[in-house]
Amino acid sequence: MEKFNKISAIVAAQQFISDFFPNCDGALLAGSVVRGEATETSDLDIVVFDIDITSSYRESLIYCGWPIEVFVHNLSSYRHFFELDIERARPSLPRMVSEGLVLRDEGIVDSIKKEATNLLEMGPKEWSEETINVKRYFITDALDDFKCCSNRSEGIFIANTLAELLSEFVLRTNRRWIGASKWVYRALREYNEDFAKQFVESFELFYRTDDKTQILQLADHILEPYGGKLFDGFSLGK
Numbered sequence: 001m002e003k004f005n006k007i008s009a010i011v012a013a014q015q016f017i018s019d020f021f022p023n024c025d026g027a028l029l030a031g032s033v034v035r036g037e038a039t040e041t042s043d044l045d046i047v048v049f050d051i052d053i054t055s056s057y058r059e060s061l062i063y064c065g066w067p068i069e070v071f072v073h074n075l076s077s078y079r080h081f082f083e084l085d086i087e088r089a090r091p092s093l094p095r096m097v098s099e100g101l102v103l104r105d106e107g108i109v110d111s112i113k114k115e116a117t118n119l120l121e122m123g124p125k126e127w128s129e130e131t132i133n134v135k136r137y138f139i140t141d142a143l144d145d146f147k148c149c150s151n152r153s154e155g156i157f158i159a160n161t162l163a164e165l166l167s168e169f170v171l172r173t174n175r176r177w178i179g180a181s182k183w184v185y186r187a188l189r190e191y192n193e194d195f196a197k198q199f200v201e202s203f204e205l206f207y208r209t210d211d212k213t214q215i216l217q218l219a220d221h222i223l224e225p226y227g228g229k230l231f232d233g234f235s236l237g238k
Contacts, residue, residue, distance in 0.1 A: 009033040010101070012064040013044055017103050019063075024050040025075065026109040028100030035099065043067035047096055049108060051075050071096070075108060082119060089124035089171075089178045123175040132173065136223060136230040139165045143219055143229065146212060156207070162215065163203055170195070170222055 006012070013029040021027060031045035032038045044066050056077040059070050071093065073081070078093065085091045097116035102109055127135075142162050149155045164184070171178045171187055179187045188196035202214035223229060 006065040009038070009044055009066065010103075012066045012068075013046055013103055016044075016046065016063050016068060016070075017048070020070075021048050021050060021072075021104075023052075024048050024104060025106045026112070027103040027105075028097060028109065028113075029103055030096035030100040031069075034101050041067075043069055045096055046070045046103070047093070047100060048072045049075060049078070049112065053077070056081065078112065082116070086119060086124065090180065090183075091120055091177055094119045120177075124172065124177060126175055127172050132226055133230060133234065134236065135165070135169050135172075136226060136228075137234045137236075139169060139219065139223065140229040140231050143216065147216060152210065155210070155212075159203060159206055159215065162219065163199075166219055166222055167199065173226065 010029065013027075017024065017027045026049040028047045029044060030047060032042045033044060046068060048070060050072065051074055053072055053074040056071075056073045059072070061068055061070075078097075081093045082091075085093050094116040097113055098120055100113070139162070142158060142165060146155065146158045146162060149158055167184050167188055168178050170176075171191060174191060176191045177187055178184070185196060185200065188199055199218065202218045205211050205214050220228070
């Protein structure tokens with residue numbers, strides 16, 4: 001599962017549970033090591049379910065040479081975090097639970113995993129027309145700044161904002177989960193590999209050569225099915 005000079009992720013995770021949560025009702029190992037994507041700096045994401053825990057918490061520590069992120073819940077508190085993740089359309093905990101490798105199970109893990117998987121398969125809530133128009137407006141505003149910007153340094157940061165706004169717009173209007181950092185690209189790739197490649201190439205061209213053409217064309221293509229750019233007539237809170 002990993003090729004680094006440490007004990008295996010599974011062995012480390014199992015020992016961690018035995019040492020720190022020996023009486024827990026369930027535990028899962030999730031993250032990059034489970035997906036076969038571990039790197040030298042990967043950590044172990046461990047989700048623990050313990051009926052005796054009164055309040056959920058998260059903790060980071062080093063154990064057996066592995067950085068570990070542990071997410072501790074009782075048998076109901078995890079649902080609040082499921083709901084928060086679904087609301088923001090970034091299903092971090094449902095994904096960890098759904099994909100997680102079982103480390104311990106006292107008969108509760110299967111039902112929680114099914115709950116998480118069902119949420120992931122449902123996708124995020126559909127954006128309302130009002131939300132789409134608000135997003136169109138802010139994309140339009142960023143595009144106008146980007147198109148007329150002559151300051152290279154400022155342009156880089158405007159492009160960063162556009163990448164975030166446009167990726168969110170594409171994914172949410174297609175009822176797909178969004179992400180942060182590396183998960184933005186992963187979400188785009190899961191949605192459509194060809195589109196993800198085009199998206200990256202458009203921004204890479206600008207960062208390398210200052211050529212804005214492909215980003216502007218990409219934005220027009222993304223907005224066109226929803227009425228294009230929006231400024232004239234837009235109002236908020238009127």
